[in-house]
Amino acid sequence: MEDGQERDDGLGLSGPVATAKLLHQVAARSAKYLTELDERPVAPTPAALAALATFDESMPEQGTEAAEVVRLLDEVGGPATMASAGGRYFGFVTGGALPAALAANWLAGGWDQNGFSRVSSPLAAALEGRAIAWLLELFGLPASGGGALVTGATMANFTALAAARHRVLEGAGWDVESRGLIGAPPIAVIVGEEAHATLFKALGLLGLGRDNVIRVPVDDQGRMRADALPAIPATAIVCLQAGNVNSGAFDPAAGIVGPAHAAGAWVHVDGAFGLWAAAAPERAELLTGFAEADSWAADAHKWLNVPYDCGIALVRQPRDLSAAMAMDAAYLLNERHGEPIDFSPESSRRMRGAEVWAALKCLGRDGLAELVERNCRHAARFAEGLRAAGHEVLNEVVLNQVLVSFGDDETTRRVIAAVQADGTCWCGGTVWRGRAAMRISVSSWATADEDVEKSLAAICRLAADIR
């Protein structure tokens, strides 16, 4: 169909030329959003939040032209976003979106591939396969391992622990995929006191129970104490953590994996952000012993800085994962060659491999190492600046996480609220060893030296006002 002759069905759902025009508009809008991000408050203003009431309408009877839909979304929705794509958002553990990864996300959106198999999308399967191979290499894990890209670390923990559950019960002569857990031999799940909340959710979803765990005491940084490990039975899953969400600390894997394996147990690693330290030679020592585990969970939407959502589940033996995830051999496909659907809890799924591949290809080993190291250097600078201003840094800053107290809990909470309202930067609150703390997580490619200095000055100014 030639330009100008496109069918317009009156619903704004016209042909490729109109789509192209719309996408150009969106590109301009998105570029404007990103270039102006530095100038706006990091958290949305009260006026921007109030405008969200625009979306409170009943289901429309009639359609709206696509350009108008996009305009509304951009002009009402955009200002109500958190500026987490910018350089001064330090909340939770949140990466930005690298330009190449964002562009890959746009391309993938246009392609609209179903990434469940080679048949539904040869490209999605190829890129996911390549991404998994590169990730195994980057993390120093065996090339014979396997895995899947999932929604985030919660699902990556779930996915890897499903493989663990399979193997441990198989060893006890029980086919859990077929028979379920009712009547199954008991599994001992061993976790550190400081395991991430989402790990317990994953355990609950797997029928292993959120509270049916043995909790190992931790030290003052939240690291599991190897000297406090219980006796480990063969039907056990030991969950280690690489990167405590508050302190950034790593469990002492070297002293735990050996005894766990000697007992016949499975060792899983929640390395949502900490696993990325393996990519930075100066931090890699933190990961001593973790590569000997049986499964690993990480997030690409954290330190690899790809758009949401993207988590990574990896296993030493791909067959443990496919035993847990594959369905009836004949389901949908005549032939199977290690299809994504056989390693993932999802069936139809988006093409996450495009963004992971693009980010890794664009950064290369050097670029990723520089990104991780720069964020860690910035975290150290925050700690140094806060201490110099008389504030108490509560953790050993070994990675990208900084915990700071501004005095008593009430004062700390007031400073956090003031920082969030001020808009120069955004940091969240947490509780660390019974004390209120502000947590600064430096995880974005977009954070530059000036962002750190500007944020530090704002935090210290606001804290001085309150104290």
Ligand SMILES: Cc1ncc(COP(=O)(O)O)c(C=O)c1O
């Ligand atoms: C150690 C750890 N595990 C799991 C998660 C959950 O990650 P997601 O929100 O991507 O599911 C996080 C998030 O911060 C984390 O830090």
